[in-house]
Amino acid sequence: QVTLRESGPALVRPTQTLTLTCTFSGFSLSTSGMCVNWIRQPPGKALEWLARIDWDDDKYYSTSLKTRLTISKDTSKNQVVLTMTNMDPVDTATYYCARMFTAYGYYFDYWGQGTLVTVSS
Amino acid sequence: DIQMTQSPSSVSASVGDRVTITCRASQGSSNWLVWYQLKPAKAPRLLIYGATSLQTGVPSRFSGSGSGTDFTLTISSLQPEDFATYYCQQANSFPLTFGGGTKVEVK
Numbered sequence: 001q002v003t004l005r006e007s008g009p010a011l012v013r014p015t016q017t018l019t020l021t022c023t024f025s026g027f028s029l030s031t032s033g034m035c036v037n038w039i040r041q042p043p044g045k046a047l048e049w050l051a052r053i054d055w056d057d058d059k060y061y062s063t064s065l066k067t068r069l070t071i072s073k074d075t076s077k078n079q080v081v082l083t084m085t086n087m088d089p090v091d092t093a094t095y096y097c098a099r100m101f102t103a104y105g106y107y108f109d110y111w112g113q114g115t116l117v118t119v120s121s
Numbered sequence: 122d123i124q125m126t127q128s129p130s131s132v133s134a135s136v137g138d139r140v141t142i143t144c145r146a147s148q149g150s151s152n153w154l155v156w157y158q159l160k161p162a163k164a165p166r167l168l169i170y171g172a173t174s175l176q177t178g179v180p181s182r183f184s185g186s187g188s189g190t191d192f193t194l195t196i197s198s199l200q201p202e203d204f205a206t207y208y209c210q211q212a213n214s215f216p217l218t219f220g221g222g223t224k225v226e227v228k
Contacts, residue, residue: 004164048219109170
């Protein structure tokens with residue numbers, strides 16, 4: 001059974017750095033073709049893909065956010081960490097992590113429930 | 122980046138209705154189009170991949186069609202559990218991009 005769960009602070013101050021952790025089970029990020037992605041959804045707005053990390057440690061970032069994002073993994077702990085610097089109120093959103101298996105295609109077959117992050121002073 | 126335009130942004134429907142949602146890509150995506158269902162406080166659910174393939178466990182009342190730049194999600198007979206927001210996503214190239222969403226509401 002594949003599960004993913006996001007964790008991190010619910011409230012972040014403007015200019016601070018956000019650190020989110022995705023803890024997963026039911027698959028291994030050392031399997032060829034396996035990836036974990038981060039996606040966010042601001043309240044009332046559409047989904048936005050943020051970043052991806054692959055089994056071989058290749059990393060991909062949103063064009064507009066790449067200077068602020070860092071994605072990393074700890075395969076032994078089944079965790080993926082996303083950091084986003086210089087947080088702003090417009091970054092208030094529900095942040096999701098999701099699995100992708102590139103052998104199937106570039107889509108997300110399992111998602112976490114998401115964690116709401118509010119940016120406010 | 123490939124822009125995805127979804128319509129309508131919302132639709133009011135009743136149980137048993139046929140609902141159709143469209144998605145248009147700014148560039149041809151072959152059949153690399155995916156549909157998701159989102160409900161509050163629940164993990165998003167993959168419905169359709171490869172434009173037409175039903176994900177395992179998804180009821181057959183959901184279907185997808187289209188290729189190139191124009192795609193459609195159809196719910197043949199709306200059920201109470203189908204009131205939700207639906208998103209398309211192009212799966213052709215990074216950065217992956219989503220449509221603006223379609224909220225299916227109770228009429």
